[in-house]
Amino acid sequence: MTRGNLYVVSAPSGGGKTSLTRALVPLLAEQGIRAVISVSYTTRAPRPGEQDGVHYHFVTEQRFVEMIEHGDFFEHAHVFGRRYGTGRAKTEELLAEGADVILDIDWQGGRQVRALAPDAQGIFILPPSLAELERRLRGRGQDSDEVIAGRMREAQDEISHFDEYGHLVVNEVFDRALAELAAIFSRVRQGDRTPRNAVPAGLTTELLAKKGPIG
Incomplete structure (x- = not known):
């Protein structure tokens, strides 16, 4: 059995990676690709x-x-005062079964x-603008202005690491971003691991500009 591929998918809070990856799994299944989202451990x-x-x-x-x-962890980190980690045994089991595992x-x-x-595929999901990112965070209706301001600062810190990822996808139109993600998985399955960058020129510079919250 062919071993599955390991994917690291990252994005700032509000970037949409959770919604995208959960929609991606059934879409890939329709293409005959088994993908599983790893369930992380957390202390939050x-x-x-x-x-x-x-x-x-x-x-x-x-x-x-x-x-x-x-x-017991494949990886673990201390993020915003809470711990997160990926179970080692389950990850290895799924990869050995031929499933693509999404972290x-x-x-x-x-x-x-x-x-x-080192052969893990890295995908970073970017928002189309800081204004849109803040709109999404506010749309959750869960956080105060102070918390949102902090999340915006944290988001820019996360975005500053985009260049550590081989594939970049902008989540402006959900269905288009989803299709781009599926295409990456399909190409890797076919042996094409060429990095894909679907980011408009100048976007990362704009996202990393030091600005206060829009609203």
């Missing part, structure tokens, strides 16, 4: 609607540290993955 509390074992494996700080000591993680985890698996 569940958000409304999140289920243990579906969105994340929610564990205590003590349990997470024990897993680190036992070498929905940040740039810190991405670096660890590339150190262990």
